[in-house]
Amino acid sequence: MSDETTAPASIPEELSQQFTNEGGFLATKLDTVINWGRSNSLWPFPFGTACCAIEFMGTVSSVFDLSRFGAELVRFSPRQADLLLVAGTITYKQAPILKQIYDQMCEPKWVVAIGACASSGGFYDCYCTVPGIDHIIPVDVYVAGCPPRPEAILESLVQIQNKIGDEKVSTTHVEASS
Amino acid sequence: MSDAPETTDVEDKRADQDALESRFQATPDIHDSWDASFIVTADVLRDALIALRDEFAYNVLIDITTIDYLSHAQHDGERFAVSYNLKSLSSGDRIRLKVWVSEEEAEIVSVHDVWKNANWLEREAWDQYGVSFIGHPNQKRLLNHIDFKGHPLRKDFPVRKRQELSVNDAMLDELEARLQGKGYAVLEQGSPAGVKA
Numbered sequence: 001m002s003d004e005t006t007a008p009a010s011i012p013e014e015l016s017q018q019f020t021n022e023g024g025f026l027a028t029k030l031d032t033v034i035n036w037g038r039s040n041s042l043w044p045f046p047f048g049t050a051c052c053a054i055e056f057m058g059t060v061s062s063v064f065d066l067s068r069f070g071a072e073l074v075r076f077s078p079r080q081a082d083l084l085l086v087a088g089t090i091t092y093k094q095a096p097i098l099k100q101i102y103d104q105m106c107e108p109k110w111v112v113a114i115g116a117c118a119s120s121g122g123f124y125d126c127y128c129t130v131p132g133i134d135h136i137i138p139v140d141v142y143v144a145g146c147p148p149r150p151e152a153i154l155e156s157l158v159q160i161q162n163k164i165g166d167e168k169v170s171t172t173h174v175e176a177s178s
Numbered sequence: 179m180s181d182a183p184e185t186t187d188v189e190d191k192r193a194d195q196d197a198l199e200s201r202f203q204a205t206p207d208i209h210d211s212w213d214a215s216f217i218v219t220a221d222v223l224r225d226a227l228i229a230l231r232d233e234f235a236y237n238v239l240i241d242i243t244t245i246d247y248l249s250h251a252q253h254d255g256e257r258f259a260v261s262y263n264l265k266s267l268s269s270g271d272r273i274r275l276k277v278w279v280s281e282e283e284a285e286i287v288s289v290h291d292v293w294k295n296a297n298w299l300e301r302e303a304w305d306q307y308g309v310s311f312i313g314h315p316n317q318k319r320l321l322n323h324i325d326f327k328g329h330p331l332r333k334d335f336p337v338r339k340r341q342e343l344s345v346n347d348a349m350l351d352e353l354e355a356r357l358q359g360k361g362y363a364v365l366e367q368g369s370p371a372g373v374k375a
């Protein structure tokens with residue numbers, strides 16, 4: 001690769017140990033390289049329906065800056081995104097739309113439920129609110145708070161990155177049930 | 179509406195209320211502390227609303243809503259009241275008309291052609307309370323999911339009742355109507371691919 005003796009900071013330990021200036025090549029596992037790439041270039045789809053989405057804006061903007069984690073390329077097409085950020089209250093009327101957006105995203109994909117509403121329905125214990133998006137789609141990380149602070153949203157991103165690091169390339173998230 | 183009388187002094191301010199009482203046999207609603215509130219019967223409701231709009235410059239329909247008096251401690255009478263809240267932009271006055279609606283009939287005449295926004299307000303009132311508006315051109319649910327069963331703001335709707343609602347409503351009927359209004363032809367009703375310029 002390069003003839004630098006020290007690897008860039010964002011490279012995982014497993015990879016960086018194998019950076020040498022001898023021979024100019026690198027031997028590692030495919031999983032490690034692919035997961036390193038995936039976890040540092042997440043393309044989020046913000047499914048913002050309520051107040052929590054405002055907090056997501058704060059997370060993306062310069063003060064907290066989601067791009068420090070390689071996830072600044074916010075996409076508004078599910079076809080181009082691999083990280084679904086559900087920020088806000090999901091009503092039963094909204095639920096089929098969320099499900100459809102999730103289905104339209106390509107594998108591999110990850111889901112974060114941002115805030116009390118997305119995680120559990122929040123304080124909306126009523127006829128019109130889905131009591132947690134995990135009734136409709138699988139969720140990888142839940143973020144507590146009403147709304148959560150941007151730090152908590154960043155934390156969830158780091159958790160997703162760690163989770164990706166543990167994955168095998170051959171792993172599929174969803175299997176056809178019939 | 180432009181030739182409506184200006185309501186400026188105190189005597190004039192009562193003119194609308196007097197007219198309601200004399201011409202439409204309206205009775206003041208003593209339990210209601212809003213600016214002015216009157217109870218009318220269903221058969222004069224439409225005329226009363228048109229008179230308020232055209233003669234007394236109540237040019238804004240703020241809201242149409244329904245009240246469910248089931249289990250109300252101080253109420254004996256019909257279960258529902260449909261309430262029409264009006265405002266005059268020239269005088270700033272507000273007035274409310276209420277009509278009693280029985281549980282068995284649960285219907286009242288539509289005023290969608292008196293105020294345009296009544297169309298959606300009536301849809302909302304029907305969706306949430308199940309009071310039907312006779313003559314409404316498109317009485318379908320406004321806020322709740324299209325497959326929703328029941329009327330959730332009725333007092334006897336089970337609070338913890340949940341329903342499985344999975345259809346995605348593309349709302350093509352309204353979209354198609356709009357497109358037709360703009361000169362498009364609808365080739366296949368209810369199909370996303372069915373509209374042609």
Ligand code: SF4
Nearest residue numbers: 051052115116117146
């Ligand atoms: S969790 Fe709180 S802040 Fe977030 S969408 Fe729900 S009500 Fe709004």
